[in-house]
Amino acid sequence: MQLPEFEYLRPKTLAEGLAALAEHGPDAQIMSGGSDLLINMKFRLDTPKFLVSFNDVAELKAVESLPDGGMSIGAGCTLTQLADSEALKEKYPALHAAVFSVGSKHVRNAATLGGNICLDTRCWYTNQSESWRETRDGCFKTDTELCHVIKGADKCHAINSSDSAPVLMVLGAVVVLASAQGEREVPMLEFYNNDGVDHTALKSSEFLARVVLPKPTGRSVYAKLAQRDGLDFASGTFAAGITGSNEQPESVCLVMGSVGPEPKVLHESAEIIMNQGLNDATIEAAALAARGSLGEVTNLFTPSGYKRRLVKALVKDALNELREQGN
Amino acid sequence: MAKQLITLTVNGDEHELAVAPYQTLLEVLRDELGLIGTKRGCTAGSCGVCTVNGEKGEAVLSCCALAVEWHGRSVTTVEGVQEGTELHPLQKMFLEHGAVQCGFCTPGLIMSAKALLDVNTSPTEQDINEAMAGAICRCTGHIKVKVAIREAAKLLRARELQTNEAAAGAAGVNNGAR
Numbered sequence: 001m002q003l004p005e006f007e008y009l010r011p012k013t014l015a016e017g018l019a020a021l022a023e024h025g026p027d028a029q030i031m032s033g034g035s036d037l038l039i040n041m042k043f044r045l046d047t048p049k050f051l052v053s054f055n056d057v058a059e060l061k062a063v064e065s066l067p068d069g070g071m072s073i074g075a076g077c078t079l080t081q082l083a084d085s086e087a088l089k090e091k092y093p094a095l096h097a098a099v100f101s102v103g104s105k106h107v108r109n110a111a112t113l114g115g116n117i118c119l120d121t122r123c124w125y126t127n128q129s130e131s132w133r134e135t136r137d138g139c140f141k142t143d144t145e146l147c148h149v150i151k152g153a154d155k156c157h158a159i160n161s162s163d164s165a166p167v168l169m170v171l172g173a174v175v176v177l178a179s180a181q182g183e184r185e186v187p188m189l190e191f192y193n194n195d196g197v198d199h200t201a202l203k204s205s206e207f208l209a210r211v212v213l214p215k216p217t218g219r220s221v222y223a224k225l226a227q228r229d230g231l232d233f234a235s236g237t238f239a240a241g242i243t244g245s246n247e248q249p250e251s252v253c254l255v256m257g258s259v260g261p262e263p264k265v266l267h268e269s270a271e272i273i274m275n276q277g278l279n280d281a282t283i284e285a286a287a288l289a290a291r292g293s294l295g296e297v298t299n300l301f302t303p304s305g306y307k308r309r310l311v312k313a314l315v316k317d318a319l320n321e322l323r324e325q326g327n
Numbered sequence: 328m329a330k331q332l333i334t335l336t337v338n339g340d341e342h343e344l345a346v347a348p349y350q351t352l353l354e355v356l357r358d359e360l361g362l363i364g365t366k367r368g369c370t371a372g373s374c375g376v377c378t379v380n381g382e383k384g385e386a387v388l389s390c391c392a393l394a395v396e397w398h399g400r401s402v403t404t405v406e407g408v409q410e411g412t413e414l415h416p417l418q419k420m421f422l423e424h425g426a427v428q429c430g431f432c433t434p435g436l437i438m439s440a441k442a443l444l445d446v447n448t449s450p451t452e453q454d455i456n457e458a459m460a461g462a463i464c465r466c467t468g469h470i471k472v473k474v475a476i477r478e479a480a481k482l483l484r485a486r487e488l489q490t491n492e493a494a495a496g497a498a499g500v501n502n503g504a505r
Contacts, residue, residue: 001370008348008395038391039371055396104461106375106386230460231373
């Protein structure tokens, strides 16, 4: 497969890049590692007129410890850089695990954290070659108000497969979105929309510049299941965070990834643990509630029945691990 | 679309090339430079047969890299792995242990394994699995590939030991003279 034609822009500074985005708006596409975008372009899912590469902007590749005990990670840091970071592994082991679980070493060498957060949604109808798609009418993701995977759906149900997103949400991370007008901060918990076409808070003139992690206050875990361990999009991911003790939690946050257009915050399951602590009975109940809260739609790459069993198993395993950490 | 002039060092040789922005590193290596050792497989970052090594020896999927992004940088392809007229230990061990069936994935496997052994000559089973997860052989299992990598690691360790001893020996002579 060959890439479609585009004009290539390579700003030297962030300001220059933001000016290019302001000028070309929706015609421009941001590229960093290109491990996902270039493939989507080969499939003609993205055909930007302008490709803006931010790879020359050094400030996007910095990892800094903040005075308040938190950490700031530039969007252009490669996943290998983060997987090799001892500081990240020590302070945010769940995020380290999530980053390390992405793709293969080859992919992590190119892929960036910003790219993983903004990863385009995927679905078994759209993520095919152009000629394959031509055998049917378009869909929400291309040009028509139709969904081929869920008949009669009123929006796109493509799946958000970002491995880092659920953990960043659990850790209370904030993303800094830059544009020519300035910067704004958006908590990761508010960054995604439940719509496969317009799935993030990013506007076309904006760029995700860095991720700010607050000081770690509790324990967290990350779990992922994919059809194979190396190089595969997840069938399901789960991140859990808890502050306080297993018996008397002070806060609980549970997020399920790869089940819909946005990572799903499991409020009901979190409440069970919040009220009654982490024990065999509550873990079982939380896993069951997680399974129930998925709604009628699940990941379309695997049958929904499989997905429900998978969710229950993932939640149970991860919560057991979280409990062991606290013993 | 306007072509851009780039300088690309491949296996130590500097090339000045006019490339279109949409040309991938793989296309430039194969179609412009005729280095067809690097294979064109899925072209979607899944199979790893197009793996080359970047400046730090890291594994790079050349099908998912824009050639223009590699302006001023250097890559090593499977054609640049041999040491003078001798094969690299990895190549020797792939041959010796029959880690090749149809051979199409071999360049990608060699470059993926080299990325690992360049930084770690004592890889664990898990290190090898992680480094090779993105490079797939569809003919057969990866057992002989892994045997070849372990044996090549042994050769490289032996070589390191020799170099260290030689260095220590030289230091010893110096001490004696002092």
